[in-house]
Amino acid sequence: MAHKMAEHIVTKKQYAYVFGILMVLTVATTAIGMIDLGRLNVVVALVIATIKAMLVVLFFMHIYWSNRLNKLAIVSGVAWLVLLLWLTLADFATRGWLPFAGK
Amino acid sequence: MANHTLALRHQFDNVDQQKEASSFGMWLFLATEILFFGGMFCCYTIYRSAYPVAFGIASNHLGLMLGAVSTVILICSSFTMACGVTSAATGQRKALVTFLSLTILFAVAFLAIEMWEWHMLYEEGLMPGFNFTYKEIDPSHVQLFFCLYFSMTGLHASHVTIGIVLLAVMAFRAYGGAFSPQYYTPIELSGLYWHFVDLVWIFLFPLYYLIARHLAHGS
Numbered sequence: 160m161a162h163k164m165a166e167h168i169v170t171k172k173q174y175a176y177v178f179g180i181l182m183v184l185t186v187a188t189t190a191i192g193m194i195d196l197g198r199l200n201v202v203v204a205l206v207i208a209t210i211k212a213m214l215v216v217l218f219f220m221h222i223y224w225s226n227r228l229n230k231l232a233i234v235s236g237v238a239w240l241v242l243l244l245w246l247t248l249a250d251f252a253t254r255g256w257l258p259f260a261g262k
Numbered sequence: 263m264a265n266h267t268l269a270l271r272h273q274f275d276n277v278d279q280q281k282e283a284s285s286f287g288m289w290l291f292l293a294t295e296i297l298f299f300g301g302m303f304c305c306y307t308i309y310r311s312a313y314p315v316a317f318g319i320a321s322n323h324l325g326l327m328l329g330a331v332s333t334v335i336l337i338c339s340s341f342t343m344a345c346g347v348t349s350a351a352t353g354q355r356k357a358l359v360t361f362l363s364l365t366i367l368f369a370v371a372f373l374a375i376e377m378w379e380w381h382m383l384y385e386e387g388l389m390p391g392f393n394f395t396y397k398e399i400d401p402s403h404v405q406l407f408f409c410l411y412f413s414m415t416g417l418h419a420s421h422v423t424i425g426i427v428l429l430a431v432m433a434f435r436a437y438g439g440a441f442s443p444q445y446y447t448p449i450e451l452s453g454l455y456w457h458f459v460d461l462v463w464i465f466l467f468p469l470y471y472l473i474a475r476h477l478a479h480g481s
Binding site: 174200201218232233236239243244251 | 286292301303330341344347454457458471472475
């Protein structure tokens with residue numbers, strides 16, 4: 160099984176489909192960026208960016224066909240990033256909630 | 263023939279295990295790269311939420327079309343890189359050299375656009391430390407935005423530059439026939455690095471160029 164995965168070759172046609180979707184998403188995110196959606200603008204832009212990133216990681220970077228060890232490496236990278244953002248932002252967002260002198 | 267590169271190092275059981283170890287090593291390096299850029303993204307997020315108005319104004323000084331075209335160019339380069347890996351895996355030496363060269367060409371075009379943008383910001387007096395003359399709304403926080411913009415795009419551009427050198431070496435080796443369907447690990451790993459560079463830009467583009475654009479264009 161591991162042998163088969165290591166040898167997986169993606170065809171150029173398959174890459175072309177992924178490339179097409181990435182292009183459509185880039186045009187879409189640029190166009191949507193100019194429409195006023197209020198706070199949703201940030202959400203839409205980041206959701207589209209995340210979808211694009213996942214397409215690149217899964218198909219261009221072969222994670223879709225990769226072994227579990229490689230999947231674990233990228234998941235742990237992202238997990239630590241989430242931890243970094245989450246804990247730091249939790250600190251900044253909650254400063255000033257309690258009436259300490261000098262906060 | 264460069265069969266010596268195929269040689270199985272004594273610490274591995276077989277060629278597949280050797281390949282897997284190489285790609286796992288690359289993925290570990292990329293995980294550290296995620297956190298390397300992650301710290302800066304975290305810094306950006308904090309300051310953007312603290313000074314949304316200044317960041318919105320500053321963001322609209324960037325050229326939206328330049329950012330969008332850069333994104334398209336980098337995605338093209340990722341596509342040609344991916345095709346290069348397939349060419350290597352199927353033993354098409356000429357196609358591999360062509361795809362690597364195309365990738366380098368797109369990378370150079372990307373850098374040229376970025377340097378043009380930097381030059382325009384310098385001329386406008388928006389480059390902190392060199393020429394910062396902006397005196398309108400909230401100049402100190404607009405300056406903060408541009409400090410972050412130049413550090414993050416600068417760090418990204420340095421990765422692009424390293425990528426160009428790396429791919430040039432790979433193209434040169436591929437031209438000399440160093441790779442075969444049995445051995446093309448360096449091409450595969452260079453590809454992973456290059457896609458990572460693309461990934462970072464996929465997030466830099468919306469964060470810097472897009473998310474305050476509706477303030478200037480919206481109804």
